[in-house]
Each structure stands twice: as C-alpha cells, then as structure tokens.
Amino acid sequence: GNSVTQMEGPVTLSEEAFLTINCTYTATGYPSLFWYVQYPGEGLQLLLKATKADDKGSNKGFEATYRKETTSFHLEKGSVQVSDSAVYFCALSPNDYKLSFGAGTTVTVRA
Amino acid sequence: EAGVAQSPRYKIIEKRQSVAFWCNPISGHATLYWYQQILGQGPKLLIQFQNNGVVDDSQLPKDRFSAERLKGVDSTLKIQPAKLEDSAVYLCASSLGRDTDTQYFGPGTRLTVL
Numbered sequence: 001g002n003s004v005t006q007m008e009g010p011v012t013l014s015e016e017a018f019l020t021i022n023c024t025y026t027a028t029g030y031p032s033l034f035w036y037v038q039y040p041g042e043g044l045q046l047l048l049k050a051t052k053a054d055d056k057g058s059n060k061g062f063e064a065t066y067r068k069e070t071t072s073f074h075l076e077k078g079s080v081q082v083s084d085s086a087v088y089f090c091a092l093s094p095n096d097y098k099l100s101f102g103a104g105t106t107v108t109v110r111a
Numbered sequence: 112e113a114g115v116a117q118s119p120r121y122k123i124i125e126k127r128q129s130v131a132f133w134c135n136p137i138s139g140h141a142t143l144y145w146y147q148q149i150l151g152q153g154p155k156l157l158i159q160f161q162n163n164g165v166v167d168d169s170q171l172p173k174d175r176f177s178a179e180r181l182k183g184v185d186s187t188l189k190i191q192p193a194k195l196e197d198s199a200v201y202l203c204a205s206s207l208g209r210d211t212d213t214q215y216f217g218p219g220t221r222l223t224v225l
Contacts, residue, residue, distance in 0.1 A: 004153070036216075043115070044154070044202065044216035089153055097206070098167065099144075099214060101153030 002027045006090050006102035013080055013109050021075040021105045023064075023090035031092040033057075033066055033073040034099070038087040047075075047088070080109045113137065115217035117203050123223045129191035132220045135184070136205030142166075144214060145178055145188050146202040154202055160186065161208075190222075198224045 007022040025033065035047040035057070048057030053068035062077045073090060090102040116135040124130050136143050141162050146154035157176065159166040163183040171178070175194070180186040190197055200221050204214040 041218075043218040044204075046213060046215075049213070091153070097142075098156055098159065099154075101155075103151065103153050 002031065002092055002094055002100045004090050004092055004100055004102035006088075006105050008103075008105070010106040010108060013107070015081060015109055015111055016079045017109075019075070019077045019080045019084070019107065021088055021090075021107070023073045023075065023102060025071050025073065025090075025092050027071075027092055027094055029094055030068070031094040033064070034091040034093065035062070035064055035073070035075050036089040036091060036101075038089065038104075040086070044089065080107075082109050082111050085109045115203055115205055115215055117201075117217040117220055119220055120218065121221050121223075123225065124193055125225050126195055127192040129189065130193055130222065131187055131189045132201050132203075132222075134186045134188070134203030134217060136186075136203070137215055139207070140205035140215075141183075141208050142206045143180055143186050144204040144206075145186070146204065148200040148202055148219070150199070157188070193222075193224045195224050198222055 003026045005024050032051045034049045036044045037047045038044050048059040050057040050066035056065045064075045085108050087104045087106050089104045091099045143160045145157045148154040157171045158168040158178045160180045163180050178188045200219040202219045203217045206214045
C-alpha cells in the first residue's frame with residue numbers, strides 16, 4: 001500500500017538556521033508528492049508539490065526534490081524565521097488523487 | 112476567494128451522544144473530502160464525494176459514522192453514538208475535480224469525547 005514516513009520531531013531551531021525534514025515514501029507507480037504546513041490555530045495549507053521524478057517544488061524559501069531512486073522528498077529551508085514555526089506534513093497522492101499523510105513534524109524556531 | 116468553511120470549530124460531548132459537523136467547500140469545487148486527524152498523527156481520509164456521489168468511503172466506520180452531500184455543495188458528517196476514540200480534529204477539504212490533485216483544507220472541528 002501507500003505510506004509516508006517522516007522524520008520524528010519535535011525540531012527546535014534558532015532563527016537563520018538551516019532546516020531539513022526527511023520524508024520517504026512507499027507507493028506503487030509514480031505518485032505526486034506534497035508538503036503541507038499547519039500553522040498554530042490554522043488549517044492545513046499546501047506548501048509545495050512535485051508531480052514527477054526530479055521535479056523540484058519551492059515556495060516561501062522552502063524546497064523539496066522528488067527523488068525516485070531513493071523514494072524521498074526531503075524538505076529544506078536555508079534560513080528559518082520564527083514565523084516558520086508550524087507542523088509540517090509530507091503526503092503522497094497516487095493516480096487516484098487520495099492523499100496519504102505522514103505523521104507530521106513539529107518545528108519551533110526561537111528568536 | 113473564500114476558503115473552505117467548517118463549523119463548529121470546537122465540540123465537547125459525552126460518549127454515546129451524537130454530533131454533526133458541517134462543511135462548505137470552495138465555490139465550484141466538485142470534490143469534497145472528510146479527514147480524521149488524531150493527535151500526533153497525520154490526517155486519515157474518511158470519505159470522498161464527487162458532486163453528490165460517494166467515490167470512496169472504505170475507511171469510514173459505517174456503524175457509527177455517516178456523511179452526506181445532498182445537493183453537491185455543502186456536506187455534513189455525523190457520528191452516532193460517539194466513542195472516546197473519536198476524539199480528533201475533523202478536517203474538510205475540497206478540490207476542483209476528481210482529477211485535480213491539489214486539495215484545500217478548512218480549519219477543522221476539534222471534537223472531544225468525554
């Protein structure tokens with residue numbers, strides 16, 4: 001079946017630090033891959049996505065590259081801000097467009 | 112453009128009581144989803160509608176959960192009777208069509224069953 005494994009949190013960083021959240025997946029075929037973010041008190045928002053191998057999704061300074069050979073979609077940001085504090089979810093969607101989510105990683109950025 | 116609306120935002124009930132959640136998707140979105148998000152876990156799909164028809168309800172505990180989208184717009188999810196393990200955030204999402212992979216989520220309803 002389809003599944004997503006994310007790096008366990010919580011992750012605590014200082015402002016301007018480099019952030020990486022690991023995500024690996026298991027799926028049949030070639031799914032689309034997503035990162036969703038949930039800020040405190042808000043709903044899930046799509047952060048970025050990639051629909052085929054070697055695609056790079058990017059948004060708000062975050063990037064993730066679809067790596068078919070390692071079945072990974074790691075999220076990175078070069079310099080985090082306090083406003084990046086949130087829960088980050090990796091997800092996949094195979095051809096039937098049903099999302100399967102990872103467990104989420106809580107990130108706290110301190111000033 | 113208005114986002115996905117959900118109500119209520121919070122609900123506390125006792126076990127064996129019933130509860131209903133409401134969702135209004137983004138205007139023009141044909142596909143509507145209900146997810147259950149238990150604390151510390153990612154959202155899990157409960158049911159997917161395409162217009163007013165059910166596409167997938169394989170993960171819906173049908174002995175106690177029901178959902179409808181009678182006019183193909185807003186939707187209601189009901190739990191009757193509730194159990195302690197139903198405590199979770201219930202998320203509604205919508206997308207333009209079944210073949211569109213970007214889903215837009217509402218703020219969720221946090222249910223606590225005592």
